[in-house]
Amino acid sequence: xxxxxxxxxxxxxxxxxxxxxxxxxxxxxxxxxxxxxxxxxxxxxxxxxxxxxxxxxxxxxxxxxxxxxxxxxxxxxxxxxxxxxxxxxxxxxxxxxxxxxxxxxxxxxxxxxxxxxxxxxxxxxxxxxxxxxxxxxxxxxxxxxxxxxxxxxxxxxxxxxxxxxxxxxxxxxxxxxxxxxxxxxxxxxxxxxxxxxxxxxxxxxxxxxxxxxxxxxxxxxxxxxxxxxxxxxxxxxxxxxxxxxxxxxxxxxxxxxxxxxxxxxxxxxxxxxxxxxxxxxxxxxxxxxxxxxxxxxxxxxxxxxxxxxxxxxxxxxxxxxxxx
Amino acid sequence: xxxxxxxxxxxxxxxxxxxxxxxxxxxxxxxxxxxxxxxxxxxxxxxxxxxxxxxxxxxxxxxxxxxxxxxxxxxxxxxxxxxxxxxxxxxxxxxxxxxxxxxxxxxxxxxxxxxxxxxxxxxxxxxxxxxxxxxxxxxxxxxxxxxxxxxxxxxxxxxxxxxxxxxxxxxxxxxxxxxxxxxxxxxxxxxxxxxxxxxxxxxxxxxxxxxxxxxxxxxxxxxxxxxxxxxxxxxxxxxxxxxxxxxxxxxxxxxxxxxxxxxxxxxxxxxxxxxxxxxxxxxxxxxxxxxxxxxxxxxxxxxxxxxxxxxxxxxxx
Numbered sequence: 354x355x356x357x358x359x360x361x362x363x364x365x366x367x368x369x370x371x372x373x374x375x376x377x378x379x380x381x382x383x384x385x386x387x388x389x390x391x392x393x394x395x396x397x398x399x400x401x402x403x404x405x406x407x408x409x410x411x412x413x414x415x416x417x418x419x420x421x422x423x424x425x426x427x428x429x430x431x432x433x434x435x436x437x438x439x440x441x442x443x444x445x446x447x448x449x450x451x452x453x454x455x456x457x458x459x460x461x462x463x464x465x466x467x468x469x470x471x472x473x474x475x476x477x478x479x480x481x482x483x484x485x486x487x488x489x490x491x492x493x494x495x496x497x498x499x500x501x502x503x504x505x506x507x508x509x510x511x512x513x514x515x516x517x518x519x520x521x522x523x524x525x526x527x528x529x530x531x532x533x534x535x536x537x538x539x540x541x542x543x544x545x546x547x548x549x550x551x552x553x554x555x556x557x558x559x560x561x562x563x564x565x566x567x568x569x570x571x572x573x574x575x576x577x578x579x580x581x582x583x584x585x586x587x588x589x590x591x592x593x594x595x596x597x598x599x600x601x602x603x604x605x606x607x608x609x610x611x612x613x614x615x616x617x618x619x620x621x622x623x624x625x626x627x628x629x630x631x632x633x634x635x636x637x638x639x640x641x642x643x644x645x646x647x648x649x650x651x652x653x654x655x656x657x658x659x660x661x662x663x664x665x666x667x668x669x670x671x672x673x674x675x676x677x
Numbered sequence: 678x679x680x681x682x683x684x685x686x687x688x689x690x691x692x693x694x695x696x697x698x699x700x701x702x703x704x705x706x707x708x709x710x711x712x713x714x715x716x717x718x719x720x721x722x723x724x725x726x727x728x729x730x731x732x733x734x735x736x737x738x739x740x741x742x743x744x745x746x747x748x749x750x751x752x753x754x755x756x757x758x759x760x761x762x763x764x765x766x767x768x769x770x771x772x773x774x775x776x777x778x779x780x781x782x783x784x785x786x787x788x789x790x791x792x793x794x795x796x797x798x799x800x801x802x803x804x805x806x807x808x809x810x811x812x813x814x815x816x817x818x819x820x821x822x823x824x825x826x827x828x829x830x831x832x833x834x835x836x837x838x839x840x841x842x843x844x845x846x847x848x849x850x851x852x853x854x855x856x857x858x859x860x861x862x863x864x865x866x867x868x869x870x871x872x873x874x875x876x877x878x879x880x881x882x883x884x885x886x887x888x889x890x891x892x893x894x895x896x897x898x899x900x901x902x903x904x905x906x907x908x909x910x911x912x913x914x915x916x917x918x919x920x921x922x923x924x925x926x927x928x929x930x931x932x933x934x935x936x937x938x939x940x941x942x943x944x945x946x947x948x949x950x951x952x953x954x955x956x957x958x959x960x961x962x963x964x965x966x967x968x969x970x971x972x973x974x975x976x977x978x979x980x981x982x983x984x985x986x987x988x989x990x991x992x993x994x
């Protein structure tokens with residue numbers, strides 16, 4: 354049986370004055386109804402990977418490599434018309450900052466209705482009724498009034514709920530969420546997160562959830578993939594990765610996160626800076642910041658090796674971490 | 678929305694008042710005696726005094742202003758010193774001709790500029806963009822009296838396709854929508870359209886290129902919208918700014934076509950101003966400037982009222 358989403362050795366390169374190697378050989382699979390958390394810092398290639406799943410990067414400057422299959426369709430090889438029908442119907446996206454992602458001169462409701470009319474043979478009234486239902490489903494209070502509101506007229510949390518309603522308008526099988534809670538207040542963050550989780554269960558969607566926030570990732574994911582320098586460095590079931598991180602980068606990431614019962618302890622930070630994607634080192638991208646790195650680390654990129662249900666791209670991560 | 682309308686209308690009151698003061702004073706500050714045009718230089722002193730009294734030039738300025746304003750409000754802008762005809766009649770027929778030229782020339786410029794600007798913005802940094810941008814730079818840089826003369830030489834003198842002067846056959850000053858009159862409109866309208874075309878091209882190119890790189894355009898594509906549908910969103914977003922620039926341009930076209938009107942002997946306000954200045958025809962000058970300024974104020978008001986209809990973000994007070 355093939356998986357619902359399969360990404361094989363995906364690479365994304367942007368052609369500028371200096372070519373940017375944003376994603377360098379990413380592979381993962383996703384089953385129907387599964388939630389994958391894609392964790393990493395800014396510039397780790399997580400958002401670029403996500404957008405590549407819809408081939409959303411500007412054609413002129415982007416070179417894709419590898420293969421992306423969603424629901425049996427070859428995304429990177431699709432004809433433009435097929436791609437336009439695929440977007441929003443099979444696969445939809447929730448953007449990071451809804452104030453930027455909504456068209457400011459159209460009402461919220463109209464933007465949802467527009468999506469429905471684009472993909473389904475229904476009339477205006479039916480589409481409008483569906484959009485209202487969706488707004489109610491994502492718990493927008495007095496949805497009828499909000500339907501005619503413009504993006505700048507409602508609060509950030511409300512906008513993101515409307516954005517989710519828009520993404521779900523045509524019942525997509527795959528939802529791509531690009532840091533959907535980053536632009537929101539902490540209290541609103543958790544509400545939106547819970548809503549997403551609830552809707553995912555209800556509709557049985559697969560979700561790829563990009564975030565730099567470990568707390569958010571643990572809240573929503575079934576499986577976790579940690580990215581660094583445009584590659585996946587560690588992947589596995591959420592509980593296993595959290596309990597026993599193997600890659601030095603994952604360990605550093607977890608050690609630099611505030612969790613309960615840490616009062617009075619010094620927070621560890623990973624020294625150094627994320628790598629320059631125009632000038633990646635020949636070996637492991639994390640080697641310059643890694644305490645365990647040796648010459649062999651800098652010589653060649655370590656392959657993503659499977660051990661049990663885990664995959665780790667580190668030649669010094671053989672031993673399980675001692676329980677803390 | 679209604680509050681905004683009232684507020685915006687109220688703003689025009691002090692502006693209009695200031696415009697009348699400046700119009701009145703400007704002409705009095707300018708050097709030269711208005712009576713030079715009517716009285717010979719060696720006229721006896723009592724004749725000059727009598728003329729001054731007849732035109733009201735012997736009164737203090739504030740009194741002159743108050744009388745002038747009072748009459749202007751009633752549509753009486755005085756009589757031309759040179760021709761003796763009522764200024765209001767001369768100005769109105771000239772304003773009609775100028776508006777006609779400005780609207781036709783402006784429409785051609787806006788249409789061409791919008792088209793070129795959309796192309797250049799959509800095909801940003803390609804050959805199409807460079808071509809459109811080159812055309813726009815040429816449009817802004819070419820002096821339009823020179824272009825007017827060039828067009829006259831080619832299409833009137835050499836090819837003999839179109840008339841070179843006037844607004845109608847036989848020096849007709851009154852416009853009519855027939856072929857004979859329209860032929861007279863072609864060359865001046867083309868000449869006049871070149872500058873707004875260039876400016877609108879540049880404005881819309883920058884707007885479209887900037888909008889296309891915005892996140893909401895990615896989001897529209899992520900919804901599955903087709904190219905044309907996405908571009909329709911971009912156009913609606915660009916419209917308020919483009920409209921504001923067009924309104925200003927139309928204002929300049931109405932006030933600033935003196936050179937083009939002179940080159941083509943088009944009987945509009947520019948031509949009239951030119952005549953008034955050279956003849957030191959004070960009432961005519963004042964009246965023409967006043968009417969032009971009021972048209973400008975009205976145009977800005979119109980643009981400000983249209984903008985919030987397109988852009989909901991401007992509807993807040």
